[in-house]
Amino acid sequence: MSYQNYVVAAYAVFAIVLAWDFVAPRLQIRRELRAARLRVARDNSRNGSTELTR
Amino acid sequence: MMWPAARALMARDLRLLWRRRGDALQPALFALLVVVLFALALGGEAQALAKVASAVLWLAVLLAGLLSLDTLFRGDAEDGSLEQWMLAPVPLSWLVLVRTFMHWATTALPLLVATPFLAELLHLPHGQLPVLLAGLALGTPLLSLLGAVVAALTVGMRRSGILVALLALPLYVPVLVFGAGSVSAAAQGLDPVGALLLLGAGLAVALVLAPLAAAAAIRIALS
């Protein structure tokens, strides 16, 4: 019986899950920094804002 | 201070329950419905039902208890009483314990009373009934206590229905296993006492630790 397909499948699952685990936080960080950039841009465009900025 | 507080809380709960007497029957009705649905799905034939009767009964009681968890703290969370609990001069875990006991007495006890009747519907062999009732008598308070921790964790949330079930069911597994397993063991001629004693031990531990965990969870949720 050829076990090759099973071994390939198992290693593929491992690779896919780890790839997801690598990519997901990177996307999240990118999203957070982009949101912060947009917030900075919005505050700068608001001329003479008297609001307290945190 | 602790016993007068307990009496006051129990009296209040009973009074509130009396005003909505109909609600007290709902867990029992739900368990009956589950039994009916299982019987219909399995084909209604006495032999087949008898084999799975104890498991189905355990599941019916467990699921009915799960659904009724919502009423454990929600009423008091919504009208601000829970915050008064936190400020009370008695330990929060004591109030949680009293409330959980009242909840068990009003939702699970009717289920226990209904069990022999439901068992007949599923053709449970009569010899298994005492073990089943003993397991439920030990297991349902344990489920209430574990459920109290989960209910406390989610007390702040509005639409927590399925999440409560997802959180509670893994914690319920040992109770279900030992409870249904004790009847299964008895059916096979083995001694069910070991499993029942383990349920008892779990109940003893939970009586002390679960209110503490639930109190911590309430403090987190209302912080």
Next chain:
Amino acid sequence: MNPVVRWFHQLGSPPYFDRFAQRWTPWAYGLAVLVMAYGLYGALFMVPADYQQGDSFRILYIHVPSAWMSMAIFALMAIYAAIALVWRIKLCEILAMACAPIGAAFTLVTLVTGSIWGKPMWGTWWDWDPRLTTELILLFLYLGVIGLYNAIDDRRAAARAAGLLAIVGVALLPVIHYSVTWWNSLHQGQTISLFGKSHMDPSMLPPLFAMIVATKLWFIGSLLARARADNLRREAGKDWVRKLAGAMQ
């Protein structure tokens, strides 16, 4: 102040932690990949096929390290959660919650690779064996922690509630395992132990050790990355985040 103690205190500062995580994440991942490369190569090509199980046993080199990580991460998550609850340390809240998705991922790998391994070996994709069943319940516990953390709006309260759940879970996990083992012994016919008594020849061990080390290194990298992301999310309105985002224009 003792430099080690000072370093711990500094880590608690969000911008310092951000810089720390940003610096060390690539090293952790890089080292993990290197060690994993050796481990995988060894598992696939160097180690001889097993006498009984043939090539399918190479799945062990993925399955066993993942299983150990799934348990170890749960314990670590509970420890971080306990520290966070007792001492109210924000960083430990973040670390505890960052552990959950990584642990869930390893648990999923364990279950799926175990299932794939089981099919040619024991003819079935699934069996209600105690270890498999407990691992499945462990996955539910992880998902519960993640779900609870995401369900509450206030990040700090959410982390503390989910942390409390993790602690309750870790306390109950041995009980769950014991109960399923007992249940298994009741029901005859479960005579196949999925992890048979096959002793490993010493020549088969080095890649396994390598994979165990590699998965730990990978976990550290992932933990730092996810903690950094959560840290940024929590501190979203703060000046240091704005400066950081602005600097990356």
